[in-house]
Amino acid sequence: MRPFAYERAVSAEDALNRHTDDAQYLGGGTNLVDLMRLGVATPARLVDVARLPYDRIEHRADGGLVIGAAVRNSDLAADLGVRDDHPLLAQAVLAGASGQIRNQATVGGNLLQRTRCPYFQDVTKPCNKREPGTGCPAVHGDNENMAILDPSPHCVATHPSDMAVALTALDARVRVRHSGGEDVVPLARLYRSPGDDPSRDTTLRPGDLITAVEVPGRLDMPARYRKVRERASFAFALVSAAVALDVADGTVRDCRIALGGVAHRPWRAHRAEDALRGRPATEASYRAAAEAELAAAEPLSGNAYKVTLAVNVITAALAGLGEDA
């Protein structure tokens, strides 16, 4: 193995000070350590931030949450306030990984986990995300589980997090500490499209440290997370959907729709939401809204099924909520 330094930060300031260009922050390590074993990640220094005092979940009166970045995924999903006020979030977290991994993984690490694209994870093959300029074999190779929305000729990888999909639907923001102070960044601005620089998953600058996730007050509408995969647990999504639906007098007053497994980032389906608000709460409306979103899909040779799948999953998930409403 390649030697690396391991340091444990005692505060955010300390973490920022210890971070150097060749360093990486270490959360639970469930993804980064794997990538180091594979030679995909080669940090010279690991700054462990999992023990910083960001292991609490703050509950606000309106149901809003401030989730510390070091909170373990299992603790987040088991938190009674989270389960009561944001069942969508708890469902999404529990849909990811396995019990053992959720016990270890942190919220900050979950947000910043890397794609599981098979080419990205294999250092004997080219990959623009891993080694910019080497090419993207997935465009013409095995792309069954690659992106269909907003792809780039340079990268068709998908973002793997379930939690981030739910947080995207919930309009969550992250608190980012950096040498100049602290920013609050909506998830929509944290993640980025691959464009011509797929090596960057997020807009974070080197050394930026996520300390917390802010979730606005509770959604006053039923919501659910639906994840599709060929085995019943412990698999990344082919497609997932976080949906919420507010129906009054048979009409959709409000809705939230976010998708996983379809793009380089958790995908907020604004077009579908816009198309659905004010429409009758019928399966036909849900489908039309889903189709409006997926009209922009650019499937590859092996993943056209995802277009149908995404439309069906949005439709079925909304229809399930419509029945409950």
Next chain:
Amino acid sequence: MRIEGRAKVTGEAKYAYEYPAEDVAYAFAVTSDVARGEVLSVRAPELPGLITVLSCMDPPDIAPVSDAELHLFQSRTVSYRGQIIAAVVAETLETAREAGRLLEIEYAPHEMDVELDADHPGLYRPEKVNGGFATELGSGEPADAFAGSPVRVDVTYATPAEYNNPMEPHATLAEWTAPDRLVVHDSNQGSVVVRDTLAQIFGLDPEHVTVVSPHVGGGFGSKGTPRPVPVLAALAARAAGRPVKLAVTRQQMFATVGYRTPTVQRVRLGADPDGRLRAVLHEAVAQTSRIREFAEQAAVATRHMYRTPNLYTGHQVVRLDVPSPSWMRAPGETPGMYVLESAMDELAYAAGLDPIELRVRNEPETDPDTGLPFSSRNLVACLNEGADRFGWAHRDPRPGVRREGRTLVGTGVAAATYPAMTMPAKARVRANEDGTFTVSIAAADIGTGARTVLTVVAAETLKAEPDAVTVRIGSSDLPRAPLAGGSMGTASWGHAVARACEALLAKLGDGLPQEAEADTADELKNRPQYARHAFGAHFAETAVDLDTGEIRVRRLLGVYAAGRILNPQTARSQFLGGMTMGAGMALMERGVLDLEFGDYLNHDLAQYHVPVCADIPDIDAAWIEEADPHLNAMGAKGIGEIGIVGVAAAIGNAVHHATGVRFRELPLTPPAVLPALAAHGLTA
């Protein structure tokens, strides 16, 4: 309970890589990045702690054996991506891996050919298929009889590359205790075959080689034939002049230790209107590598299943620039019976018959292959027992009519079979002065419960308490025994142990200690001729999500007729394990071939999916009491493999029953299923 259960769950049981050795060094295998080509140069890095490098640039002196995969570093030709072409030995495992990464290998790559195709111009008929079976067999006029049959099914199915992936990787600790003496701790399915192979390769007297393997963390066939790992460990230890440990990584297991070949199989069934078969034709195509001919015997089970006056079974393989396929749980039967039993379901629909009734009507009186009587055959009893337990009687045969919201539900059945072999073995048993007994045999417990079952066999024969019997297995220094494979381990070892115990009983009147040995070779050679096979039936209920194409197995039942079941607990585990592996085959397992790079892309367990507990909510195994006097001392048939045979067909048949759509390519994942449901107007 398993005798070594406590040792295993407390971590006290040692596996090959865990044995300590003084001054041990660590080897790491380096594999090729091209699928076909020549190695031009290998340059070692300057790295403190690096002891030596092995590669084809300096071929070590070893003798060839029939499997060229073991003739390491003798040729500069690269035969597949992921082939072991060099190795590094270092002071620590970390240094070894780093040295492996830094090793500079220059190739002259050649154009590769990696894709199996039923029309591949390189297809040929091997001299024999695995197991020594005839490549082609025919009786009557199958093609004409098929053409003239009133009811016909002519279907082609495809199965993908599948991986065994036992939890413990292939691993060896090799120590040269003298220039002509080799001791290895190794993870394998048979210490004797590893010993004999190493002795041949290194030109040693077999008596001077000891292979120790008391605990093995699974094999599923992949450790049945020695793979390159023990050979490389011994080479590295010789080169380093120190004990050396070597384990392949999970990723390397996808190329270096075998897998189930993908297959393309055409089955033609011709029948009378009442379902009685007139013709059965089963043609199987599979791949093998450039350096090892491995001919999966996919159509062989069809020779034993149903009565028909006209039968053809044949095999072809093609050599591709791919890793060498090898044994994987029920090799031959698993892919072959998937196709035959799917085709039988198709015939049931074509003939308008219940699929169980169709099988009952085609039950043969004697073995269709040899004409010999069966030593016992209770397929029909298994089907009937399973039908009772599963609630088959009120099944509506119409496909696509059981809807629960957005889900379609269906049930399916398939038959299972596996040969019941008993091979020659030796065993020794000693009556100790303290009234205890010690049984010795070079058997292997790869997680099956062999040690526990052999204790039961010895105790029963000796009329002693199991606590008074100690069974020593897992070393090539013990009396010679066959490997744990082909579902013949327990039958073969147990037979020898029982015979040795019987011989000891005759001596017990003469005072203690006493010792007796048995060698079952002559007895088995002179056995009367019978067709000896286990049979079974699998039942599945599946739910198909019309929006997503997700298929979940709701219920899985296996009923078996496998002679006498020696230990219900370990037998049940074997059956359930096989069935679970069958569910994986049906729903998720697939090596994804990358056409640009020529390797199987999804080479770890995060990407190559096997079932998790949530996939198997309701699974059960049962068996028919079967008294068969023509087998062995216990009346037992092997059970390690039959549990997987036909499971994928039962699930596929259930999916057809649920949806009315017939899928003929595995696995049945949403990317494959959803478009077909949409094409049949079943979604939206």
